[in-house]
Amino acid sequence: MSMNEPVPHDKSIDNSLALMQEGYLFINNRVKKYQSDLFEARLLGQKVICMSGEEAAKVFYDPERFQRNGAAPKRIQKSLFGENAIQTMDGEEHLHRKLLFLSLMTPPHQKRLAELVMQEWQVSVGKWDGQKVVLFEESQNILCKVACSWAGVPLKESEIKERAEDFTSMVDAFGAVGPRHWKGRRARTRAEEWIESVIEDVRAGKLTAVNGTALHEMAFYKKPDGSKLDSRMAAIELINVLRPIVAIATFITFSALALHEHPACKEKLQTSDETYFEMFAQEVRRFYPFGPFLGARVKQDFTWHNGKFEKGMLVLLDMYGTNHDPRLWEKPNEFRPERFKDWTGSLFDFIPQGGGDPAKGHRCPGEGITVEVMKATLDFLVNKIDFDVPKQDLSFSLVRMPSLPESGFVMKNVTVK
Numbered sequence: 001m002s003m004n005e006p007v008p009h010d011k012s013i014d015n016s017l018a019l020m021q022e023g024y025l026f027i028n029n030r031v032k033k034y035q036s037d038l039f040e041a042r043l044l045g046q047k048v049i050c051m052s053g054e055e056a057a058k059v060f061y062d063p064e065r066f067q068r069n070g071a072a073p074k075r076i077q078k079s080l081f082g083e084n085a086i087q088t089m090d091g092e093e094h095l096h097r098k099l100l101f102l103s104l105m106t107p108p109h110q111k112r113l114a115e116l117v118m119q120e121w122q123v124s125v126g127k128w129d130g131q132k133v134v135l136f137e138e139s140q141n142i143l144c145k146v147a148c149s150w151a152g153v154p155l156k157e158s159e160i161k162e163r164a165e166d167f168t169s170m171v172d173a174f175g176a177v178g179p180r181h182w183k184g185r186r187a188r189t190r191a192e193e194w195i196e197s198v199i200e201d202v203r204a205g206k207l208t209a210v211n212g213t214a215l216h217e218m219a220f221y222k223k224p225d226g227s228k229l230d231s232r233m234a235a236i237e238l239i240n241v242l243r244p245i246v247a248i249a250t251f252i253t254f255s256a257l258a259l260h261e262h263p264a265c266k267e268k269l270q271t272s273d274e275t276y277f278e279m280f281a282q283e284v285r286r287f288y289p290f291g292p293f294l295g296a297r298v299k300q301d302f303t304w305h306n307g308k309f310e311k312g313m314l315v316l317l318d319m320y321g322t323n324h325d326p327r328l329w330e331k332p333n334e335f336r337p338e339r340f341k342d343w344t345g346s347l348f349d350f351i352p353q354g355g356g357d358p359a360k361g362h363r364c365p366g367e368g369i370t371v372e373v374m375k376a377t378l379d380f381l382v383n384k385i386d387f388d389v390p391k392q393d394l395s396f397s398l399v400r401m402p403s404l405p406e407s408g409f410v411m412k413n414v415t416v417k
Contacts, residue, residue: 005306006306007305007307012041015041023397027050027052028320028324031053037053037055048315050293051316052322053328054328054346056322057348057349060317065298065300066315068297100217107368110369110371113373114372117373125384133410135410135411136405139252143248144160144164147242152213165187167239169186170243172184173187174401192239199218199219199238214238218234219234221234244366248374254405255377257288259381259382270382279337282350286323287323291319296315297312319354322351385416387413390412
């Protein structure tokens with residue numbers, strides 16, 4: 001689209017059904033069709049601008065132009081984020097709370113979590129003798145156990161599976177209607193009641209929370225006005241620390257798929273230094289589907305690329321399409337870890353968990369944790385064990401949001417090297 005052409009309008013009366021039918025490719029299909037980085041559509045009866053690419057991401061993360069308050073539908077708040085959580089905040093209050101999250105996700109915290117994950121993998125392998133192992137299920141259980149231990153949240157061995165499934169159900173409800181959505185909402189209610197009781201026990205002195213742990217910091221965090229979060233909101237925000245760690249199970253499962261489908265990469269991981277592990281993990285995050293798109297509301301009227309962005313309008317940024325944009329990534333539909341060798345670390349071209357500066361905006365502050373946990377697990381899968389990959393359905397859908405290999409990645413005959 002040239003700078004003088006009007007913004008394309010998708011001609012459908014409402015695109016909601018098309019979004020459900022096309023999933024991750026909904027925005028990208030129309031970007032290609034209209035040869036434009038932005039277009040207008042209608043979703044659930046409201047006019048929406050959809051956009052893709054690095055320049056669009058830069059605009060989308062401009063705090064003068066966009067806000068998050070009012071962007072996330074209540075159905076997503078009631079399943080994925082929690083109502084009125086940090087993802088829905090803007091301005092000084094958001095930055096203040098974001099600093100709390102960032103303080104819990106520093107490089108030492110990242111390394112500690114990765115070490116705990118490796119320890120748990122090595123303990124778990126001793127229980128797998130002769131068993132068929134579904135990597136996704138094992139990953140979510142291990143990550144739930146590790147996340148709670150690291151955060152200071154008490155969790156009985158008998159509770160791990162149920163709590164892990166609840167965290168996963170919250171994420172799985174994101175792009176769902178019907179039973180999957182309601183399962184996620186029930187899971188969130190259970191998790192909030194559980195964590196709220198833990199917060200209240202800490203505040204009442206019935207449970208000791210170690211200073212510096214996520215439990216302690218959330219329980220005693222003070223807002224800019226000096227007041228504490230109410231116990232339910234403290235629980236919601238603590239879940240927003242725990243749930244994304246459990247969600248790394250998706251990246252771990254796709255990592256195993258990448259190892260299986262690209263044996264040459266596996267050989268390099270066996271002989272290379274940590275740099276290649278980093279490159280491989282980043283390429284998994286770029287190549288495979290995770291978050292499809294992000295939403296924000298226009299803060300004040302402005303025009304960009306002939307598009308009229310009106311105050312209050314919903315705007316969707318295409319995460320998956322930007323990560324597969326051929327202008328940014330040579331042969332984007334090929335899995336090539338080496339592409340990250342000379343990557344400069346732009347804040348807007350690689351957005352698997354959002355874009356922009358995590359200290360100032362809404363980019364996920366836990367990306368470092370994600371990468372370190374992936375690297376530790378890759379080391380385990382490549383250098384600590386041998387296993388067979390039996391015949392199974394390893395396909396994944398770009399319609400289902402979120403996506404995952406159908407089989408969850410089954411391993412057999414697992415042995416320690």
